[in-house]
Amino acid sequence: MNWRLRSTFTCYTIVLPSLVLLFTFVYLPVVWAFSKSLYEFEVGSPARFVGLSNYTEYLFSDPTCWPSLLNMLLLTLFAVVVRLTFPLVVARLIYALPSERGRHFYRILFLIPIVVPGVAVQLIWMGLIYGDRGLLNELLRLVGLGGWAAGWLSEPHTALAAVAMVGFPFIGGFEVLVYYAGFASIPTSVNEAALLEGCVGVRKFLLIDIPMVLSQVKLILILTIIGGVQSFQNVFILTRGQPGFVTNVPGLWMYLNAFSFQRMGYACAIGVLLFLVILVLTVINLKYFKSAEQLQGKAS
Amino acid sequence: MSLRKILRYGSLAVIVLGTTWLLRPPPEERHADAGKAAKGTREDARFVLKIAPGSSYLPGTQPFGLDLTLHGLSDVVADFEQRYPDTKIEIINVPGVREYLVTQLSSGQAPDIINVNVEDVWTDVQKGWYVPLDQFLEAPNPFVVEQGDPSLPGSKEWWDMFTYQGISRGKAAPDNLNYCLTYDMIETGIYYNRTLFKTWGVEPPQTWEEFLAILQRAKQEGKIPLLMNLSNFNDWCTDLFFDQLYYDLLPGIDLIQDPVREQYLQGYLDWDEIAFLFRKGFFHADDVRYREVWRLMHDLKQYTNRDMMGTDLLREFVTGNAAMLWSVSAIGFRLQADRDLGFEWGVFYLPRFTKQTTPYASSVDMCVIGGSGTQLEITCSAIGDTDPNLSMAERMEKSERLQRAVAFLQFLCLPENYARIVNEYPCMLPNIKGVAALPVLKPFEEILARRYTTTKWVYTFDLRFGEIQSRMLGLFLADGVSEDEYLRWEEDNIRAATENLLRRKSVDMDKLEHIWEGKAAIRATYRDLPPEPGRDAR
Structure with missing residues (x-):
């Protein structure tokens, strides 16, 4: 065996365990889910082939389907808007600080909350802020607006908005860091040119800075969309999709079908449909949303 | 070493030592661990059985307000291990959620003995879990037999040891087999602020109208009249209201008198009967009684806490913000132990509906909706020492591990052991003859003496049915959906659950139809029965 072949073999051998694990724990369950979505399958009972009926039942017979998809869409859209604006502005403000010490301090300040688990954040909002005797209601009572106090998470007309507002003011440490990295990578020559042209302040932010961090915006956009479609833990903790199905999302219904109702095949079908939604949205994003590099390439 | 290093490492050492000191186990636990170590280790044992008894008796727990760390169960376990040195019993705490159950049971990893609501068990009995x-x-309880007194309960049948025979035996699954040991009892009641009642000059109500009058008075006085959450509405309220409106109809609609359970449950409508009645037009939007159940519940909602999911009910009650709290017997001791409680309290049960409440009232006292508290089941893990390809009967016959698990349950039921566990503090009502309820639980003993409910809706069908009903009821009570729309959801939900039930279980609908026809004369005397789908309305 010559040196090149041996080297190649060694590299593949080193990668192999990771590949095996990846295949076993990521790809195999996906294939398994695709396969089981065609069966009526309850844990502990024999499976029965039902073809596409799990899909048709969810899409055309399950009354939770379309309201849940709409909720998912609204929550995801809201998340996209707030994650593409608030952290971006904050990152730009930090970047604009004159001293490196100040920039460092604020970066750390916004990054620290990242260590707080999401579950804890949801529980804090549920109990301390939205609770019957929580901050929000008590503040309203304090200023004489006790009549406006409400069960924010349990009343049909406020529940979805209350779920969406968790995390206010929506300045996630991760997003701030990503955008900040984008701003920091803008070449000095670009900033100097903008200054010479008199392009400063908000105008520079909109016309120069944002186009230069489009790669970061694109990354956050993709991650937010994937997270919005997949995630249900916030709804699960805050409301379990209640009251009624007012805050229900497909991911939560998938979870409940799998582990509470034991309808594994049905849950797999919902999972496959969510996978397809994410796939389509990601392809659209990759195809039609240009990054800064792509825009620069086009310009040159 | 420089002073700076000494300070740095010294302060780190102080932090580590301080943390270790703070995290040390409390004295009792250290003592208990020492005791366990003296009795042998897990590795020495031939049988290591795991029991998840639920939170009520978990050793090491400190019940609210009591200067007590629970040890009753671990003491009895220690006695059992002394008697059977080849056995080690591990008491564990497990999540009380269905997700845990399904995953653990399907993988054969569940505790050998576990506390699960038997209605959750019924869903899975066909799986051999x-x-x-x-x-x-x-059969006789061998530990009673060895006491040599044939008059003792349990010397002929273990069954005889249980105080509440109806509820205990009524937990048989629809396959007529009993998977559940009803270890103790729990009941609900209305806790009321007696001081407020005295101030207002009112007594616990005898009829629903009197009850409504007190609720109105409390509302006028600026108090939350009645504290209850969505689960109370969905579970307890539904069954009680349903019973009040349908009890009169039972002679004409209760189709199957189960040979085992009937003498105890007296007219209980099982899931197959509910499914059949649904097909006969009952529980549809045009079943006036069914509509009335939800209307009355909606009326009651106006007197309860606004937020049915986020309100801390107990806190509102103990702080005097509410006049009444509908809750379980297991919180009585907390009220009793609360030295800062600034009022006297009492307990009463919901009063009956009258013809003034609704023309369909059966005018009978409200039934029992509580019943079994800790429900112990033996899981398939206990027959894990046998070939899984054998039938359940063969596995049960061959399993030595199962014999030991059963022996442990029998040992737990001996009155002298039982009292040490159940009466360690006044949380649950005893269900073993010869063990009396502690004083704070006496009012609930009287409630438990009533007849059992007509049906348990949340456990009638599958879990999906229960989930949808609970959600939509919550929405209806919060005025998020109209009565008609709610009833349409309900009808669709029961239809889907009925179809699922009939697909999965071999219900003999022809037999039910035959009995149904036989009761036509009785039903002819009833008014306002729902029209049967496909036939002219009667």
């Missing part, structure tokens, strides 16, 4: 206990319950 639980061991039927009938043959053991119908």
Whole structure:
């Protein structure tokens, strides 16, 4: 065996365990889910082939389907808007600080909350802020607006908005860091040119800075969309999709079908449909949303 | 070493030592661990059985307000291990959620003995996840027999040891086998602020109208009249209201008198009967009684806390913000132990509907909706020492591990052991003859003496049915959906659950139809029965 072949073999051998694990724990369950979505399958009972009926039942017979998809869409859209604006502005403000010490301090300040688990954040909002005797209601009572106090998470007309507002003011440490990295990578020559042209302040932010961090915006956009479609833990903790199905999302219904109702095949079908939604949205994003590099390439 | 390093490492050492000191186990635990170590280790044992008894008796727990760390169960376990040195019992705490159950049972990793609501068990009995206990319950309890007194309960049948025979035996699954040991009892009641009642010059109500009058008075006085959450509405309220409106109809609609359970449950409508009645037009939007159940519940909602999911009910009650709290017997001791409680309290049960409440009232006292508290089941893990390809009967016969698990349950039921566990503090009502309820639980003993409910809706069908009903009821009560729309959801939900039930279980609908026809004359005397789908309305 010559040196090149041996080297190649060694590299593949080193990668192999990771590949095996990846295949076993990521790809195999996906294939398994695709396969089981065609069966009526309850844990502990024999499976029965039902073809596409799990899909048709969810899409055309399950009354939770379309309201849940709409909720998912609204929550995801809201998340996209707030994650593409608030952290971006904050990152730009930090970047604009004159001293490196100040920039460092604020970066750390916004990054620290990242260590707080999401579950804890949801529980804090549920109990301390939205609770019957929580901050929000008590503040309203304090200023004489006790009549406006409400069960924010349990009343049909406020529940979805209350779920969406968790995390206010929506300045996630991760997003701030990503955008900040984008701003920091803008070449000095670009900033100097903008200054010479008199392009400063908000105008520079909109016309120069944002186009230069489009790669970061694109990354956050993709991650937010994937997270919005997949995630249900916030709804699960805050409301379990209640009251009624007012805050229900497909991911939560998938979870409940799998582990509470034991309808594994049905849950797999919902999972496959969510996978397809994410796939389509990601392809659209990759195809039609240009990054800064792509825009620069086009310009040159 | 520089002073700076000494300070740095010294302060780190102080932090580590301080943390270790703070995290040390409390004295009792250290003592208990020492005791366990003296009795042998897990590795020495031939049988290591795991029991998840639920939170009520978990050793090491400190019940609210009591200067007590629970040890009753671990003491009895220690006695059992002394008697059977080849056995080690591990008491564990497990999540009380269905997700845990399904995953653990399907993988054979569940505790050998577990506390699960038997209605959750019924859904899975065909999967062989639980061991039927009938043959053991119908045989003498060997620990009673060895006491040599044939008059003692349990010397002929283990069954005889239980105080509440109806509820205990009524937990048989629809396959007529009993998978559940009803270890203790729990009941609900209305806790009321007696001081407020005295101020207002009112007494616990005898009829629904009197009850409504007190609720109105409390509302006028600026108090939350009645504290209850969505689960109370969905579970307790539904069954009680349903019973009040349908009890009169039972002679004409209760189709199957189960040979085992009937003498105890007296007209209980099982899931197959509910499914059949649904097909006959009952529980549809045009079943006036069914509509009335939800209307009355909606009326009651106006007197309860606004937020049905986020309100801390107990806190509102103890702080005097509310006049009444509908809750379980297990919180009585907390009220009793609360030295800062600034009022006297009492307990009453919901009063009956009258013809003034609704023309369809059966005018009978409200029934029992509580019943079994800790429900112990033996899981398939206990027959894990046998070939899984054998039938359940063969596995039960061959399993030595199962014999030991059953022996442990029998040992737990001996009055002297039982009292040490159940009466360690006044949380649950005893269900073993010869063990009396502690004083704070006495009012609930009287409630438990009533007849059992007509049906348990949340456990009638599958879990999906229960989930949808709970959600939509919550939405209806919060005025998020109209009565008609709610009833349409309900109808669709029961239809889907009925179809699922009939697909999965072999219900003999022809037999039910035959009995149904036989009761036509009785039903002819009833008014406002729902029209049968496909036939002219009567």
